[in-house]
Amino acid sequence: MSPTSDPAAPDIRVVADASFIASHRLTEWVSSAPTMEEDVAIANIALDLLGQARGLFGVLGDEDQLAYFRDASDWHNPVICELPNGDFGHTMLRQLFLDVWLSQVWPALADSDDETVRGVAEKAIKENAYHLRHSSAWVVRLGDGTDESHQRMLAALDELWPHSEAFASDAWYAAISQLLTDATLPPPPPRTRFDGERGNDAQHPWLPELLDHMQSLARAHPGATW
Amino acid sequence: MQLWEVFVRARAGLHHQHVGSLHAVDAEMALENARDVFTRRGEAASIWVVPSAQIVASDPDDAGELFEPAMDKVYRHPTFYEVPDGVANL
């Protein structure tokens, strides 16, 4: 079982980078969400994920060094996190995949020998429970909504599924299949582990462009304080 | 999309207070939106959401008959009564 997909022994570098990049993609939605209420909701999730990433970055080193001065090849996030945003349904489905994975990962980290990691995990468990409510409710609404929303969710599932194996474990698959069924979306068969990309040592096709933008100001003034 | 009224209880022991309204398609969304919009600064122990159409409100035009008669029934207020000296626990 790859380190990424074994929720019982999560690599905190992977969890930190996954949360950080996921937060960044959500941040791109702010001021463009379908409703004002959803702008507030998405910002809340992005803030929580950013906080979780910062908590783990603190264990790994200097948070700004890690965020702004690492090149793409040094990041450990699953590729699914860095995919450019699709439509709102695509974003909610991707978020659901991440939320289910984190709901299995954080309890394991709450058992960590490291006190700081334990602290981050305990807080994250509650935040994650709320995020999971939000993403699962949206996937169900849109999967089982109008014909158009259903079609869009099928398209999102098609695009995201091949990238999901970074999260895939039996527990993850069981939870996701149930949620997809509730959303009237047919759960695809589980990917065999190690097909195609593997999250933490795969290439990062979309990360260079993301980092190029995100790191641009910090890198333009190395050593500066903000 | 429906309009919902939001009531928040700041902590146990207090009443729920009306804090505003928002839009949502169902009760679950209304509750979560209310949580996100109205409780970011730790202002809530409990939230109620009610579809605005379900609120029954008194008509301001009836304020005279509804509220003014109570104004002159001062015998409902404890201070109207003089307690004789020497009487305790009253």
Next chain:
Amino acid sequence: MDLADGFDARVAAEDKVEPKDWMPEAYRKTLVRQISQHAHSEIIGMQPEGNWLTRAPSLRRKAILLAKVQDEAGHGLYLYAAAETLGTSRDEMVDQLLAGTAKYSSIFNYPTPTWADIGAIGWLVDGAAIMNQVPLCRCSYGPYARAMKRICKEESFHQRQGFDILVTLCRGTAEQKAMAQDALDRWWWPSLMMFGPNDDASPNSAQSMKWRIKRFSNDDLRQRFVDATVPQAHFLGLQIPDDDLRYDETTGHWQFGEIDWDEFRRVLSGHGPMNAERLAHRRRAHDDGEWVIAGAEAHAAKRARRTTAA
């Protein structure tokens, strides 16, 4: 006493007006216009800052800015809700914004080319907004006053974080300090314009003041803002871009130069640098969101049918 006189007397006595109370049509219309413009401004205002959210140069700044922009969405929400109590739906107000027939604060039609602009917006634009908003906490219309109280509580963090950004820049590298000065050079005059035309060019003010929808005059508030802000610029070590700025010992106020009212009118009428982009962004968000809302409504309807059928 007729209804209108009774209303005027109530307002003069600092009584609050609540949603179902009788009110003059002109009062209702002015309020809907004022509150909805304010709401539109909050929502549009998310854009100039959102531009830097994804490039914020430290994680702390990123988190703070995200919380601020989130607050602005919330503020828009409180204000649309307050306006809705007057009988106009949120959809109607949003449609007017998207059609380009509604106004919003023209300050948001300026671009944000540098990170220092984020600091300047917090310090100057939110600072000016606070000047305007604190008196509105006592305005005559209950729902608007209550929304303003909530907003004011949240807004002071907005101004402080902006000032904090600039303090750090001004204590930083030469490039950072130059960035801060450049931002001040571009945001100073538009911030002064936020208070609106001079009093003698402001025909609606008198009625709004009588109805306690407006508590202080434009020039009054603008002067207060200048007096509060000039010392802050001095603290930062920055130059205010006004050669006529000087302290008047007799009045205790900072005198300042003439505002370029042509620029004000141009930007207000839709010809500012970012007007088209701000509205286009909102239209895209609105159009992209339609299928989502339709899906959510369809799902809610299905669930309701299933519940009653069960």
